[in-house]
Amino acid sequence: MMPDRPGILITRASPGAEESAGRIATLGYMPILSPALEMQALPAKLDLSGLSGLVFTSANGVRAFAAASARRDLMAWCVGPATEAAALEAGFCDLSCAHGDSTALGDLILSHPAPEGGVLHVANEAAAGDLVARLQGAGRVARFLALYAMRPVSKLMPEASAAFSTGNVQAVLVHSARGAESFAHIANDLDLSQIHLVAISKKAAMPLVAFSWAGQQFAAAPNEDALMLALKTAMADVSG
Secondary structure, three states, X not given: OOOOOOEEEEOOOOOHHHHHHHHHHHOOOEEEEOOOEEEEEOOOOOOOOOEEEEEEOOHHHHHHHHHHOOOOOOEEEEXXXXXXXXXXXXXXXXXXXXXXXXXXXXXXXXHOOOOXXXXXXXXXXXXXXXXXXXHXXXXXXXXXXXXXXXXXXXXXXXXXXXXXXXXXXOEEEEOOHHHHHHHHHHHHHOOOOOOEEEEOXXXXXXXXXXXOOOEEEEOOOOOHHHHHHHHHHHHHHHHX
C-alpha cells in the first residue's frame, strides 16, 4: 500500500544525508536514511606552508579540514553551493564557488591569475589525481592531501530494510558513483522494479543503471538543487 508520503531512500553519507533529509521532508516526502558509505578519518600530516588557498570538491572535505586545522585565513575554492555553505559554516571568509563539478572548479581556478602560493586539494583518498594534475599541467603549484576515506557499508539500516519489505520506498537517491557502487552490492536481493532511481548525474548512477527500475531520473546539473528537481519530476511520474 502506498504511504501517505512517498518514501525516499537516501544513500548519501552522513552528515550530508541529514541535510538531504531535511530538504526531502520540506518537499513533502518521507526521508529514509541508509547511507551506503561511511566517512573514516585518515592520519595525515597537514602542512600548510607556502599555500595561498585550499581546494574543496565536497562538503566532507571542508569538514575534514576544519577538524584537522584551525586555519581559516586561506582562500577556499569550492566545487559547488553545498561545499561553499560548509566552508562558510566552518568560518572561511574568502571563498570562490564553481557551481559545478571538478572540471568547472579547475576552470575557475585557472581563470584567476596564479597566486604567489600554491593550493592544496583536501578530499577523500579516491579523489587524488585529475584536478591537481590539471593545475600542475597549467603551471600552477598544487598538491593533494587525503584527510578521509569513504568506506562501503555492508547492509541497509533497519528502517530502510523495513521500508523495502513493506513497499514504502518509491525512490532511491544517489549522490555519487562510490555510493551507487556500494548500494549495488546491498541491493542484489531487493526488488527495485517499482522504485525510481534518482541520481545527481548519469555518471554517478552508472553502477545501478542495469538494475530493473520503474524509472531513472538524472539531475540536470551535479548539485543538490538540481537533484531535488529531478526527484520532484520522478515523484510526479509516480503520482501520475
